[in-house]
Amino acid sequence: MTPPVNRRQLLLSAAGAAALASASRYGPLAGRAAAASRTTGGARGAAGAAGPLDEAGVVARPFAPGRVRPTTGRWRDNMDRTLEYLRFVDTDRLLGNHRMNHGLDTRGAEPCGGWEAPDFEFRTHSQGHFLSAWAQAWALTGEAVFEEKAAYMVAELAACQTAPAGFNTGYLSGFPESDFDTVETGRRKGVPYYCLHKTLAGLLDVWRLTGNTEARDVLLALAGWVEWRTGRLTYEQMQTTLRVEFGGMNAVLTDLCLQTGDERWLVVARRFDHAAVLDPLAAGEDRLAGLHANTQVPKIVGAAREYKATGDRRYRDIAVNFWDIVTGAHTYVIGGNSQAEHFREPGAIARYLTDDTCESCNTYNMLRLTRELFTLGPERVAYADYYEAALLNQMLGQQNPDDPHGHVTYFTPLTPGSRRGVGPAWGGGTWSTDYDSFWCCQGTGLETHTQLMDSVYFQDDAGLYVNLFIPSVLDWAERAVTVEQTTDFPASDTTTLRIDGAAGEWALRIRIPGWTSGATVRVNGEVRDIAADPGGYAVLRRTWAPGDTVTVRLPMDVRLLPAPDDEHVQAVAYGPVVLSGAYGDQDLGGRLPVLATDSLTATDEPLTFTATADNTAVTLIPFYDNRQNYTVYWATPGD
Incomplete structure (x- = not known):
C-alpha cells in the first residue's frame, strides 16, 4: 500500500521536478507548481488556503520574537537606543519617494538624504527595514507606537500600490518600472530587486508579527508582480538578470511559501537561484574572491530557507559549504568579512587591514545564515561559537553608545589607529544619522538591535x-x-x-x-x-x-589568534572577547605596533590588560567598548 503523501512531499515533488536545457539544476518547474508559475500576478487576495508549512530538517526551534527579552547591560542599552530612534523617525519623510513615484502628494514632508535622497539609485530600500524593526519592536515591548507606525506605513504603501500611476498591477517602489528593463540585460540601473526584497521582507514581518492583513495583501500583490515579471523571462534571461545584486529575493519568497503554504511562491523563489554562485558552492569550491560579499550572503540565506521548504539536500550543502568557506578563509577575528565590500583571496587577512573592512550588512546576514544552520545541526557548536564572536565583537560595538538614537557604522575599520565614528562612511567608520545616511548597514542595524535576543x-x-x-x-x-x-558575562566568567x-x-x-x-x-x-x-x-x-x-x-584565558596569511600578525582575545589597544588620540600611521606577547598582564579591571608594544606601555580593552584610536591586530616578533 502506498503511504499517504503529506503536503511537504507534494511541494517537493512539484518543486523538485526541475528540468533544464543547461547543466544547472535551477530552472522551470513541472506539475502543479509549473501551473502556478504561469499565473499572472498582482491580484490581491487571501493568504492561501493551505496555511503555514512545517520546515524540513529543523531540530532546534527558535523562540518567537518577544519571548526573550534583555534585562540589563549593553544588550538592553543598545536595544533601547534603537527603539528610541524608531519612535522618533518621521514616517511621512520615509514615504516621500514612494509617493512621488506613484503620483501622490508628499504632504509637504522634507525629502530624506543619503541613500533615500530622491535621486539616489538605492532609494526605497530602507522602508522595509523600518517595517521589520517596528514589527520586532512591537513584539518585544507591546508599545502601541511601533504597531501604529508600521500600520500607517503599510496603509500608505497600499495607497501607492493602487494609485493610477501607469504601472503594472502590484508594482510598488520609488523608481520607474523601466529600471527592470535594464537589469534584465545584466546591466546595472540601481538595484531594484534588492530594494523590493527589503519591502517584501518588511511587509511579511508586519503581517506575521502584528497580524496586519493589509500588509499581507500589499505583500501578495507585490509578490504577484514579481511572479509576473520574472515569468516572462527564459531561464537564461533570468540568470542574466541575477548578475545585478538582488538581495535575498529567494529567501523572502520562500518565506512567503512557508507562511502561506502556497508553492507558487517557491517556484518564483527558485528563479532567483543564481547558478554561477550556487553551483560551485554545491561542489564545495571557493570561488568567492573578487565577488561583492553582501550580494552573495543573502543568496545563501535563501538556499538555507529553500532547503527548509523542500528538503532538497543540495540547498543545505550550498549553505553549509558557504558557511565553512567564509568563516574558515574569509573572516577577520571580530567575526566580520570583506574588504572594500568584496571577498578577497582565501586566507587574505593580514594584507587587508584597511579602513573599509567588515561591512556590517555582511555580518548581519552571516548571523542570519548561522542561525538557520544551527537549527538544522545544533550538535555543531561552532555555529553558536561564531554567532557569539560576531555579535559580541563586531555588532555590539557597531552602535554609538553616546547617541540616544543608537546610530551605527557602515564598516568596522581595522587599519591600526582607526577610530569608530571617524572618516567617511565609505572608507571609514563614521556613524549614521537621523535622515542623511540610510545606508544598507543603517537598515540592517535597525534589525540587528531589535533582534539581539533571537539566538540566546x-x-x-x-x-x-x-x-x-x-x-x-x-x-x-x-x-x-x-x-x-x-x-555580567563576559566581564564575569x-x-x-x-x-x-x-x-x-x-x-x-x-x-x-x-x-x-x-x-x-x-x-x-x-x-x-x-x-x-x-x-x-x-x-x-x-x-x-x-x-x-x-x-x-566558563574559565577564560588569553588567546593569541594569528592571521591565516601571516603568523606574525596576531590578535589577542580573552575568552570570547577580542581585545584592542587603547591608543587615545595617538596616530599610529597605519602601522601595526609590535607587541611583546609575553608582557600581557591582567589588571584589576575586568577584561583589561597591560602590555608592551613598540617598547611602550599600552592598555588592551574589549574592542566592542573601545572609543579611542585602536588596533585589533598586532605585529609579533618572529623567532
Whole structure:
C-alpha cells in the first residue's frame, strides 16, 4: 500500500521536478507548481488556503520574537537606543519617494538624504527595514507606537500600490518600472530587486508579527508582480538578470511559501537561484574572491530557507559549504568579512587591514545564515561559537553608545589607529544619522538591535538549549516555564539560570564554548559530575522545580589568534572577547605596533590588560567598548 503523501512531499515533488536545457539544476518547474508559475500576478487576495508549512530538517526551534527579552547591560542599552530612534523617525519623510513615484502628494514632508535622497539609485530600500524593526519592536515591548507606525506605513504603501500611476498591477517602489528593463540585460540601473526584497521582507514581518492583513495583501500583490515579471523571462534571461545584486529575493519568497503554504511562491523563489554562485558552492569550491560579499550572503540565506521548504539536500550543502568557506578563509577575528565590500583571496587577512573592512550588512546576514544552520545541526557548536564572536565583537560595538538614537557604522575599520565614528562612511567608520545616511548597514542595524535576543535560547521536543550568556528572561510558554539568566558575562566568567513556573522533566543543554576549558556546572549550588567539554553541550536531564538554579562557570584565558596569511600578525582575545589597544588620540600611521606577547598582564579591571608594544606601555580593552584610536591586530616578533 502506498503511504499517504503529506503536503511537504507534494511541494517537493512539484518543486523538485526541475528540468533544464543547461547543466544547472535551477530552472522551470513541472506539475502543479509549473501551473502556478504561469499565473499572472498582482491580484490581491487571501493568504492561501493551505496555511503555514512545517520546515524540513529543523531540530532546534527558535523562540518567537518577544519571548526573550534583555534585562540589563549593553544588550538592553543598545536595544533601547534603537527603539528610541524608531519612535522618533518621521514616517511621512520615509514615504516621500514612494509617493512621488506613484503620483501622490508628499504632504509637504522634507525629502530624506543619503541613500533615500530622491535621486539616489538605492532609494526605497530602507522602508522595509523600518517595517521589520517596528514589527520586532512591537513584539518585544507591546508599545502601541511601533504597531501604529508600521500600520500607517503599510496603509500608505497600499495607497501607492493602487494609485493610477501607469504601472503594472502590484508594482510598488520609488523608481520607474523601466529600471527592470535594464537589469534584465545584466546591466546595472540601481538595484531594484534588492530594494523590493527589503519591502517584501518588511511587509511579511508586519503581517506575521502584528497580524496586519493589509500588509499581507500589499505583500501578495507585490509578490504577484514579481511572479509576473520574472515569468516572462527564459531561464537564461533570468540568470542574466541575477548578475545585478538582488538581495535575498529567494529567501523572502520562500518565506512567503512557508507562511502561506502556497508553492507558487517557491517556484518564483527558485528563479532567483543564481547558478554561477550556487553551483560551485554545491561542489564545495571557493570561488568567492573578487565577488561583492553582501550580494552573495543573502543568496545563501535563501538556499538555507529553500532547503527548509523542500528538503532538497543540495540547498543545505550550498549553505553549509558557504558557511565553512567564509568563516574558515574569509573572516577577520571580530567575526566580520570583506574588504572594500568584496571577498578577497582565501586566507587574505593580514594584507587587508584597511579602513573599509567588515561591512556590517555582511555580518548581519552571516548571523542570519548561522542561525538557520544551527537549527538544522545544533550538535555543531561552532555555529553558536561564531554567532557569539560576531555579535559580541563586531555588532555590539557597531552602535554609538553616546547617541540616544543608537546610530551605527557602515564598516568596522581595522587599519591600526582607526577610530569608530571617524572618516567617511565609505572608507571609514563614521556613524549614521537621523535622515542623511540610510545606508544598507543603517537598515540592517535597525534589525540587528531589535533582534539581539533571537539566538540566546532554542528548544526541541526534549528541552532547552542555552547558547548565549546574556542577562535575559525567556517566556517558555510551551512548558509554562520562565527562565531568567543573570550574568555580567563576559566581564564575569559565570552565569546563573533560574527556572520558575511549572515543574516538569526536560533536558537543559548549555553551550560549552570552544574557547574555554575546565567548565563547571552547579545545580542548586552543588557541582554536577557531567561532561562539560569545550565545543559541546553540558546536558542536565532532570525533573525541574520552581526556584531551581543552574550556575555555569566558563574559565577564560588569553588567546593569541594569528592571521591565516601571516603568523606574525596576531590578535589577542580573552575568552570570547577580542581585545584592542587603547591608543587615545595617538596616530599610529597605519602601522601595526609590535607587541611583546609575553608582557600581557591582567589588571584589576575586568577584561583589561597591560602590555608592551613598540617598547611602550599600552592598555588592551574589549574592542566592542573601545572609543579611542585602536588596533585589533598586532605585529609579533618572529623567532
